[in-house]
Amino acid sequence: MEPSLYPQARQANILVRSPLKLNHIEARIIALALGCIHSKSLELPQIRIPMKRIIPKAKSGPVYEQIDAACKTLMGKVVSIARTSSRGKMNIKNYGIISFMEIDEGTGYVTGNFAPEIKPFLLELASEYTTVEIETILTLKSAHAHRLYWVLTSWDDVGSWEVEIEKLREQMIGTEDTSYAIFYDFKRYVLEPAIKELQDIGWMIGWEPLKAGRKVSRIRFTIPRHVIAGNGQEPASIDITPQSRQKQKPSDQLPLGISAEMPTLHQRVIARLQKLQVSDSQIRTVLEHLGDDEAHFTKLLKSTHQLLVSHETKSKVFDNIGGTTVNHLKTEFAGLFAKL
């Protein structure tokens, strides 16, 4: 059977929070590889990723060589997971992530296997795990933003996170890398650009430096909760799949076809409208009107972004945010005026 790419990727929090340095391409490969795993799967599946999903726009550069180099590096990547026993003794286990990778320029696919030892951190995750939307993470342009996205998502159920500078630096750029030893450089070249990227996609992360004397020793993040549709958490799932997709086989995760970015965009639109307190019947009407037009989904997400930010940060008080949203949609999508 043809392996699928699912819209969400999961891994255990302990793995997410382990120090790991990845470049941008490696981070994309890992996210897409995790997307090959179904949430209910009992065995690690084969990794099978279209090369065009790793580097979507064929730049003039050598795509094949870039992916090849990233695959080779990934096979050598080790995550160190440190645990302290009840007797206070430290135990460090080093795990490889990927055991095999193959790039076939003919089929245009990268295939491979996860290292078997990593299985407990990727499968049968009952608790203490992090789920991200692959489409969202693939929009991030820098490797630092990828890492921060994973790490902060692992804390978003708590709402805030305080971390020592050195620990954060290790989580974002690894333990062996000695660069960005100066806090201000770490801040201006790593932290601030990464946070800005997350804010640009609508996740309004806040952060403040905490000083010990004059030195910034820790950082406190305030982390608005993600809404990931279909993972059993809010928002409640409602069946408002456009008719053209209703024949799709139901499952916990909708398989993402190679070209099918729609299900996730579709889910994001539902989540967005639910956040803005639009009623289910109105959401159905909107979705029926939008049909399968990806440009319309994107337009809706972009045009309601500021509304959501104002609402969530309470920078503007809305008597009826749902009504405001509906009125906004009527002006953005002329055809909705008579329907809503």
Place this chain on the structure above:
DNA sequence: AGCCATGTACTACCGGTGCA
């Protein structure tokens, strides 16, 4: 098509300044 020169963007570091 392949090579080369040039421009641009990014990374990483250094040294000076001002503040507590």
Place this chain on the structure above:
DNA sequence: TGCACCGGTAGTACATGGCT
């Protein structure tokens, strides 16, 4: 005095365009 902050700069990678 030690720190954050800031501007400058060297090194590197990549993109672009002209030439053969």
